[in-house]
Amino acid sequence: MSAIDWGDAPTWLGVVFAAAAAGAAVWTLASQRAQIREQREFIAVQSANLALEREELRAAAEARREAQAKQAYMHQQMEGCEWGDDGDVVPDHWVVSVQNRSDTPLHDLELRFGTAYLASEVHDLPPTALHGPNEGERRELPVAILGPGRALRFRSQCWSRATVHNNRPTLFFTDGNGLRWQLDSHGKLEEAPAVPGT
Template identity: 55%
Template sequence: MGPVQWGDVPTWVAAIFAGGAAWFAYQTIKSQRQQISEQRQFIADQSTNLQLERSALHAAAEDRKWSQARQIRMHHRQAGVITDGQGNAVGPDHWEVTVQNSSGAPVHEVDVRFGSAYLAAEVYEVPSSAVHGPNPGERTIRPLHLLGAGRVIRFVSQHWSASTVHNNRPQLLFTDDNGVQWALDSYGKLEEAPAEGTP
C-alpha cells in the first residue's frame, strides 16, 4: 500500500474556505433566527401593551360616561292614606319621587314614569333643603327640560288604589350633559336608556 494522497494545496484552501463559508452562513442564519424570534417577542409584547392601554382608555371613557349619571339621586316614597269603610288605613294612595342633581352640570329632559304607562300628575321645583320634606316648591311642567347642578325636583303620581301604587314603581328618565339617555329604577339600577323610537 502506498502513501495517502492528501491532494494539492489549492484543494485544501478551497475546502477550508468552503467550510468557513458554511460556518459563517450557519452563524448568519442562527443570528437571523434569533433576531426574528426577538422581533416576534417584541411585537407580541407591544401588542399586549397596546391592548392594555386600549382597555385602560376604554375603562376611563366608560367611567367618565357614567360619572354624571351616578350623581343623580332619586328618593321615592309611597304617600297618602287610603282608608276602608271603618276609617282604617289600608295603604298609601300615591308616589312622591324627589330627584336631586348632585353633579356639577345640568341634566335634561327629566321625567318619571310609574310602571310602564303612568306619568306624573304634578311636578314641583323644591329647594335642596326639602329633599325629604313636603312639597313647598313651585309647580312646573313635565318633562322638566333642564335641571341645573344642585337643583331638586319632585314628581307626584296620580292617586290610586293601594295595589296600583304597589304595582307601579317609579322609574327616573333623564339625559346627561353629554346627550346620553339614562334610566334609574326604584331599586337603584342605573342603565343607559335606548333613544326614543328604538326597540
C-alpha cells in the same frame, strides 16, 4: 496498493473556505432566528401592554361618560290618603324626589311608573327640604332643564294598592353630553333609548 491522491493546496484551501462559509451561514441563520424570536416576544409584550392601556383608557372614558349621570339622585316612597283596618296608611300613589347633584344641568327629565304611566305632576323643591313636605312652583312635564343642585318632586296618579306596588318609578334624563339615561327605583343606572324626535 496505490497511493491516495489528496489533491493540491488550492483545492484544500477551497474546501476549507467553503466549510467556513457554510459554518458562517449556519451561524447567521441561527442568529437571525434568535433575533426573530426575541422580536416576536417583544411584540407580544408590547401588544399586551397596549391592550392593557387601551382597557384602562376605555374604563377611564366610561367613568367620565357616566360621571354626571351618577350625580342624579332619586328618593321614592309610597304614600296614601286613607287608613287601613290595621291602622296603617294604605299606599295609593308614589312621591319621588329627584336632585341634580352635578355641576351641569340635566335635560328632558321625566318619571315613569312601570311601563305605562307618567308622573301626574311635578314641582320645584328646595334642596334643603328634599324629603320634606314643602313644594315650590309647579313645572311642565317633561321637565326641560334641572339646574345644578336643584331638585324636583314628582307624584303619580292614585291607584289601587296592587297597582302602586307593581309600577315602581324610573327616572329618565339626558346629561350635559347628550346621553340619555334611566335610573330605576333600585338605583340601577343605564343608558336609555333616545327621546323620540331628538
